[in-house]
Amino acid sequence: MPFEAVSFTEVSTEGLESSPVAEALAGLRANEARYFSDKYKHTFTVAPAAEAQDVLDWVEEILVSEREIVPTSPALEISINDIDGIYWVHVLYQSGLAINVLWTLADDGKRAVGFKLSEGMDVPPELSAFKFARPKSKLAGEIRGSFFKIKGDPLP
Known part of the structure; x- marks a missing residue:
């Protein structure tokens, strides 16, 4: 599966x-790339979702x-x-939604969406029950974010 590096510059x-908010979604993707570079010295890469169907199904x-x-x-x-x-998976959706699953591999680790x-x-109807924080980003403008902790154990 050919993953390509995302530039944050x-x-x-x-x-x-195909996204109606392509510029903002691209800024959000670049913001994630900057975070991974700054915090982990890691290159954030992406591939078309169709090429990672098993991972999309897991999320x-x-x-x-x-x-x-x-x-x-x-x-x-x-x-x-x-x-x-x-283990950290991000999915970028056409609507402009970005979902990430954080799965610490340690038994007592963090697991969240x-x-x-x-x-x-x-806000998509399926997320209407969530409250969203509103941090600002130079790359993405205002990013509304929320999360929940994973209680089950659906290992990748």
Whole structure:
């Protein structure tokens, strides 16, 4: 599966052109790339979601089993990262939604799902029960974010 590095110095909408908020989603993706570079010295890479269907199925199974959430937008890209014992998957959806699953591999580790909404998109109905923080980003504008802890054990 050909993963491509995401630049956080030159924001590109490549791969996200079908999104009505492609510029904002590209900024959100670049913001994630900067975070991984700064915090972990790790290159954030993405591939078309269709090329990682098994990983997309895993993420969406967690959403259904934990909170009965079914994304209503097509997935565009996936990023798979394994850093310092943390398995971290990001899925970027056409609507502008970005979902990440953080799965610490230690038995007592953190396991959570995070949601980020690109600037300009409405809160999708499936996430209407969540409250969103509103941090600002130079790359992505206002990012509305929320999360929940995973209680089950759906290993990747």
